[in-house]
Amino acid sequence: MQVSDIRESERLTSLDSYDILDTPPEEAFDRITRLARHIFDVPMSTISLIDGHRQWFKSRQGFDACETSRDSALCNFTIRETAPLIIPDALADPRFRDHPAVVGDPHVRFYAGAQLRAPGGHAIGTLCAFDAQPRDVSAAEVAMLQDLAGIVLSELELRALVMQDSLTGALSRRALRDEATRGITLAVRHGHSFSVIMFDLDHFKAINDNNGHDIGDRVLAACVKACQNLLRKADAIGRVGGEEFAIVLPHTNRADAQLVAEKVREAIAGVTVMGADGPLRVSASLGIATLERTASDIDELLRRADAAMYEAKQTGRNRCIAWRTPEVAADLMRRVFKAGHITFNAGHSTIDCTVRGLSEMGASIDVFSTTDIPERFKLSIPVDHLSRACHVLGKREKHLDVVFD
Incomplete structure (x- = not known):
């Protein structure tokens, strides 16, 4: 090396x-x-x-x-x-x-x-x-x-020490991860269920562009407040991106998490904020993931909930979709943060990537763009001496899930 x-x-x-x-x-x-x-x-x-x-x-x-x-x-x-x-x-x-x-x-x-x-x-x-x-x-x-x-x-x-998002009152991303990790540890120890919901406000960029960021900030705060009003004390909501939020649900199985997600969707749809040209109505797309053997940490749960949320957006928005295990089942994927290279075209084309998840069977990869990446390529991670041929299992925006051949 x-x-x-x-x-x-x-x-x-x-x-x-x-x-x-x-x-x-x-x-x-x-x-x-x-x-x-x-x-x-x-x-x-x-x-x-x-x-x-x-x-x-x-x-x-x-x-x-x-x-x-x-x-x-x-x-x-x-x-x-x-x-x-x-x-x-x-x-x-x-x-x-x-x-x-x-x-x-x-x-x-x-x-x-x-x-x-x-x-x-x-x-x-x-x-x-x-x-x-x-x-x-x-x-x-x-x-x-x-x-x-x-x-x-x-x-x-x-x-790193801040626990709360100052704009919305939701937990900071780090605080949410800490809260979720504690909840997952207890769930695994005592055999309890545990679920995560991720949601993203639909067409939020247009709200900011047409009404200004001050109005957009009011929309975010109002949506978080609507969620907090229906969640239990044991639940937690955190801001993980610009208009992207995650909710952790201890003692909640997949079916109950889907019911909660639908209530969250309805609550957000009921939010009204005065915009530049009158009342603004908003909606959200939601993804759900539940603790299981192949998803036993917060990073994998968030990754799955995010993938389900992306599917909700792709299929019409303003809806809830639960993660479904792909036909090629993944084994336990651990969270990593490693530099990698995607190589194809007989070794003549190379694209840098960041490997965010890794298992014996495959990897979860972030790239700048998926546009020119073929369905099959070689993934190398120099620090691990790893070089494996693989094929794409799932593709969304700037992310790839791959299975090793």
């Missing part, structure tokens, strides 16, 4: 410990990118986190995309450096003048990036400022960027 593979595996483990990827925007981080943009007098600034296959933005100013592929990220170079990466003019720098972010959108000329270095020394991402015009930078400005990067890390550490 190469030293670089070990270091990358350790870096991903450090990133995973913050449980930050794909969480909603937070003002504490947006404040930092606004300040970085002001200090450097540039139109764009981001807080970028780099996983196995992409850079994902916890905060972004002047930049529309919420994520990009890792190989098109200047920040992917920054995390390999020991000092901030400063590029006064990318077109004049032979290292970067042909880079996709330079020759294409957002046409970067000036770039300044400071590493987000976790306590163990691993760079999990960057705080960067960039512009479509070249410019010089002073040592004082670089020092301020490093200080701001340190503040980002402090915010990440503080966020």
Whole structure:
């Protein structure tokens, strides 16, 4: 095994410990990118986190995309450096003048990036400022960027201690996971049932686009309140994404969880919030998963509930669907967070991926796009010395479930 593979595996483990990827925007981080943009007098600034296959933005100013592929990220170079990466003019720098972010959108000329270095020394991402015009930078400005990067890390550490989502009053994602893990431990020990519901508000982007984010925030809070009013004291609801929520249901089997999900769907459908042009009505798509031998931890339950929720969206929205075991049954899949590579076309085509679940029979994989990935390919995980031919069992948006041949 190469030293670089070990270091990358350790870096991903450090990133995973913050449980930050794909969480909603937070003002504490947006404040930092606004300040970085002001200090450097540039139109764009981001807080970028780099996983196995992409850079994902916890905060972004002047930049529309919420994520990009890792190989098109200047920040992917920054995390390999020991000092901030400063590029006064990318077109004049032979290292970067042909880079996709330079020759294409957002046409970067000036770039300044400071590493987000976790306590163990691993760079999990960057705080960067960039512009479509070249410019010089002073040592004082670089020092301020490093200080701001340190503040980002402090915010990440503080966020790990936060138990409640400030906007909706739901549990934070980390708090929900902790609550669910405790519930699952008790369920396994005493032979109780345990279920999870995931739901996503339908067409929420259109609500934000047509009415503004303030109204969208009111919709989220109202929907959570409607759910809390019908749940038991032992149940818990948490915010796991922008408009995505999960409910944990101790002592609840599949049939009863489906009844609860239908009540949640009806409660959300009954929410009314005044919008820009009058009352807004909302709906949700829900997925249900239940504790069993092949799904005995919160990550696998959430993955299954998410897959069922995606099916609910694909089949018309505003409905509840329970996870159904595929024809090729999976064995016990453990949660992992590893860098991997998908190879096909006789080895001529390679795509980076992040492996999120792994078993003897298959894997659960995140990719930047499933568009060009064939039904059969080879999956390799360098840190595990694993290289297996496999075929796609399920595909949704940016995720693949595969079975090894």
